[in-house]
Structure formats: C-alpha cells, structure tokens
Amino acid sequence: MQLMDNYQRRFQYLRLSITEQCNFQCQYCLPNGYQPNKAHQFLTLNEIDNVVSTFAELGVHKIRLTGGEPSLRRDFVDILSLISAYPSINEIAMTTNGSRLLKNIHYWHQAGLNAINISIDSFSPHLFKLITGQDKLKELLQCVEKSLEVGIKKVKINTVLMKNMNDNLTDYLSWIKQRPVELRFIELMETGESGDIFNRHHVSGQSIELQLIEQGWLLQPKVALSGPAKVYTHCDYQGKIGLIMPYSKDFCKSCNRLRVSSIGQLHYCLFGDAAVDLRDLLQSSEQKQQLIERIFASLMIKPEKHLLHDHKVGVMPNLSYVGG
Numbered sequence: 675m676q677l678m679d680n681y682q683r684r685f686q687y688l689r690l691s692i693t694e695q696c697n698f699q700c701q702y703c704l705p706n707g708y709q710p711n712k713a714h715q716f717l718t719l720n721e722i723d724n725v726v727s728t729f730a731e732l733g734v735h736k737i738r739l740t741g742g743e744p745s746l747r748r749d750f751v752d753i754l755s756l757i758s759a760y761p762s763i764n765e766i767a768m769t770t771n772g773s774r775l776l777k778n779i780h781y782w783h784q785a786g787l788n789a790i791n792i793s794i795d796s797f798s799p800h801l802f803k804l805i806t807g808q809d810k811l812k813e814l815l816q817c818v819e820k821s822l823e824v825g826i827k828k829v830k831i832n833t834v835l836m837k838n839m840n841d842n843l844t845d846y847l848s849w850i851k852q853r854p855v856e857l858r859f860i861e862l863m864e865t866g867e868s869g870d871i872f873n874r875h876h877v878s879g880q881s882i883e884l885q886l887i888e889q890g891w892l893l894q895p896k897v898a899l900s901g902p903a904k905v906y907t908h909c910d911y912q913g914k915i916g917l918i919m920p921y922s923k924d925f926c927k928s929c930n931r932l933r934v935s936s937i938g939q940l941h942y943c944l945f946g947d948a949a950v951d952l953r954d955l956l957q958s959s960e961q962k963q964q965l966i967e968r969i970f971a972s973l974m975i976k977p978e979k980h981l982l983h984d985h986k987v988g989v990m991p992n993l994s995y996v997g998g
C-alpha cells in the first residue's frame with residue numbers, strides 16, 4: 675500500500691504537530707503569543723502511536739515533529755522513543771525554536787532524533803529579538819553547534835524571508851562557509867491572521883536565487899521524492915542554501931508531505947479549506963483499517979495546488995496550528 679493522490683504525487687513524509695503551545699511571539703505567526711484554546715486537547719501518546727503505526731504501514735519513512743513548539747511537551751522524549759520503535763521510520767526530525775534545545779539535545783538524540791531544523795530568522799541580535807520577541811540569538815547559535823556536536827545527522831536553519839528586515843544574503847553566507855549546515859530561506863506565507871505583515875514584508879526568494887547564481891552557486895539536482903525545496907551548493911562553502919518558494923510556478927508539483935495537526939486532523943494541504951478529522955479512529959489499534967480508508971479518501975480530495983495567489987489561505991489562522 676502506498677499513499678498517492680490523483681496527481682501521481684507520492685507521500686512518504688508526515689509532519690506531525692504535537693502541540694499548538696509556543697513560548698515565542700514571532701511577528702508572522704503568534705505576534706501576541708500563544709492564546710490557549712480550551713477546546714483543543716492535544717494528541718495523547720496512545721493517539722500519536724496509532725498515527726505513527728498507521729502511516730508507517732502506509733509507507734511513510736520520515737516523520738517531522740512540529741507545532742507550536744514541539745519541545746514544550748513534557749513527554750517529548752517518550753514521543754521520540756515511541757517513533758524510534760518503528761524500524762521503517764528512518765528519519766525522525768523536528769522543527770524547533772531552540773528554546774529547550776541546549777539542555778536536552780543529547781537526550782533527544784539518544785531517543786532517536788536524527789534531523790533538526792532550528793528557526794533563526796536573523797543573525798543580528800536586534801533583528802532576531804524584533805522578529806521573535808526573544809533575546810536568544812546567542813543561545814540559538816550555540817544550539818546549532820551543539821546539535822552538530824552530539825551527532826545529529828542533518829542540521830538545518832529555517833529563516834523566514836522578510837522584505838527590508840532580514841533579506842540581505844551576505845549576512846548569512848559567511849556563517850555557513852565553515853559549517854555543514856543547510857540554511858533554508860522560506861518565503862513568508864499568508865495565513866488567516868497574517869495578512870498585514872504579509873503585505874508589508876513578503877518578498878520572493880527569486881532575488882536571493884539570482885544572487886546565488888551570480889556568485890557561482892549551483893542548483894543541486896533533485897532526487898526522487900525530494901520535496902519542493904531548491905538547494906544550492908558552492909565548492910567554497912561547507913554549508914548549503916535552500917529556498918522554499920511556495921509562490922513560484924509548479925511549487926505544488928513536488929509536494930511530498932501530509933500533515934496531522936495536534937488535535938488529530940489530517941491537513942492534506944497546508945492551505946486547504948478543510949481538514950479531515952481522524953481522532954475518533956485514533957483510540958485503538960483495532961480501528962486501523964477504518965483509519966486507512968479515511969486517509970485514502972482524504973487523499974482523493976487533495977487539490978492540485980494551493981490558491982495563495984488569490985489570497986485564499988485556507989482554514990488555518992497561523993502556522994502554530996499545523997506546523998510549518
């Protein structure tokens with residue numbers, strides 16, 4: 675059994691959000707901080723196990739834990755250990771703001787984490803604080819070194835590109851010269867709550883791409899099932915630059931991921947106008963067959979592409995609901 679939609683896209687990658695809670699106030703995501711929604715009870719360990727077991731059976735071999743801030747879950751190490759018990763899941767990744775990383779990365783790695791994306795929106799302490807509401811740049815740079823030191827196989831940095839704020843490529847290049855880290859520029863995406871900031875700060879990644887090409891960076895050939903990121907390398911640099919450009923032509927053609935939110939809803943598209951509730955079928959492993967049928971039915975309604983160009987942003991108010 676494999677997960678494939680009506681457009682012959684195959685899905686071996688699941689992004690699993692485990693909480694909406696967050697301790698940062700990123701301007702484009704939670705500018706007023708996390709406001710708890712009492713109706714949202716996050717997935718239990720047992721429900722997470724049923725999600726993982728089912729998707730593993732359906733050919734998923736990479737799981738990224740996200741949120742909100744996934745490391746705020748007290749049972750985060752248990753969640754990693756649970757996923758590690760599935761031998762077919764060979765990549766266990768997380769996206770994190772890094773606030774809990776320094777003290778815990780060793781335990782996370784021991785529990786099976788082998789890939790990490792740390793969000794760092796600027797290498798200027800002032801700008802970093804302005805964007806995230808936190809004075810933690812120095813600590814986050816230590817987080818990158820520490821992740822490499824403990825042996826995390828893939829270490830990436832996520833930087834959300836914002837016009838007139840953090841879109842100066844030269845600020846980043848010297849940093850990756852000696853570090854085997856991929857720095858990913860993500861175009862700012864419009865969400866239900868971020869229309870204003872999107873209008874003020876959205877900039878296409880193309881300007882960065884043109885500068886890279888002018889400076890001799892080469893586009894890495896895509897391998898089968900690699901996602902929508904464009905990755906550039908340069909022989910003088912140990913690090914790489916990735917570009918995620920959701921507003922570019924054909925971005926959705928290489929979509930390779932499905933998402934389950936922290937309240938157990940399957941988002942077949944990050945910007946879809948609906949999500950499919952799986953929760954009633956996550957209570958017992960005996961419901962697996964019904965769960966599989968519902969997942970396949972959801973795939974049949976996965977749209978060919980998002981409608982962000984028409985400002986149709988879908989059901990999600992901000993990315994802390996489903997994870998970026």
Ligand code: SAM
Binds near residue numbers: 696743744792994
């Ligand atoms: N809290 C963790 C973090 O920030 O890394 C994980 C969740 S966060 C929603 C996942 C990623 O989505 C982060 O790299 C974040 O910068 C990015 N993100 C959030 N809102 C975004 C938006 N409107 N456009 C583009 N990227 C966004």
Ligand code: SF4
Binds near residue numbers: 771
């Ligand atoms: Fe929190 Fe991540 Fe959203 Fe920033 S992007 S507010 S760290 S969930």
